[in-house]
Amino acid sequence: MNERFKASALLNPMFPDEITFNEKGVTFKVRKALSSTDNFVFYNDISGVEIEAGIFFSTIRIIPRMRQEIIMKNFSKGDAKKVKELLLQKVQS
Template sequence: MNERFRASSLKNPLFPDEVIFGDKGVTFKVRKMFSSSDNFVFYADISGVEIDSGVFFSTIRVIPRMRPEIVIYNFSKGDAKKVKELILDRVRN
């Protein structure tokens, strides 16, 4: 059940963002050169998911209830679509 998606290494080869699915929620790892943040959100606390697609890469915006949105960058269009489908599928159940 622990599925993991990693952002493209073309735009950020050393510090790619990650999405990790667990049994009760999803973890978003947003990495930068000198810092990183891990955001865990229960599936029941997610109110929506949006994808902004460019020519090659997509940005995923997760909208939790009662928290600021979580933005993760540089995913392939296929991975972004799969992440959105998995989140929305688990939110409905």
């Protein structure tokens, strides 16, 4: 399973956030103008997933155990819902 989700390029065309699923965990790439942060989290280290839905876009908040939360912005509502479903499915299995 190698699924990838990118934030909308509408609000941030040059540096969209990205979420990549693989066999053991998930990578969260938060991009900024001059830097980016890659966070790899094993599925069993995720304690929660929250979605803040706006009119057009959603913010995904990942709550890992023993770490600071990871905030991913500007995902479509459908992608945010799919990311949450996949994470919860992997965390429970």
